[in-house]
Amino acid sequence: MTDPQVPPLPDRLSIDPKSPHHVAAVFQHDxxxxxxxxxxxxxxxxxxxxxxxxxxxxxxxxxxxxxxxIKLNGKVEAFYR
Structure with missing residues (x-):
């Protein structure tokens, strides 16, 4: 996306707010x-x-x-909808 308001997706992301890998700014977007x-x-x-x-x-x-x-291994792609 070329929208300057959208932060880049991190390599690792968690939906748990207590996790050190939680980035609240990313979750404002789909x-x-x-x-x-x-x-x-x-x-x-x-x-x-x-x-x-x-x-x-x-x-x-x-x-x-x-x-x-459970942890599943494979090819992971993250994207904004």
Whole structure:
């Protein structure tokens, strides 16, 4: 995008505000994640350079009530919609 108001997408991004990889300015825009050629809507965190995403493992929760995450390896692309 050529819009100067849109920040560049970081190599690693998390939707969890407590994470050091959370960038609030990026979430003011609509973001898409393509994993192995298919668009995913359940991605909690990604890293493009290392080639992984974290997604919830079904409806399983940890002892604090947060979804259990699994790490999937593959080709990751992040983009603005």
């Amino acid at each position: 973001i898409g994640i393509r994993f192995n050629g298919k668009e995913r809507h359940d991605v909690e965190e990604y890293c493009i350079s290392e080639g992984w995403i974290r997604v919830p493992a079904g409806k399983t929760l940890d002892r604090k009530g947060h979804p259990l995450m």
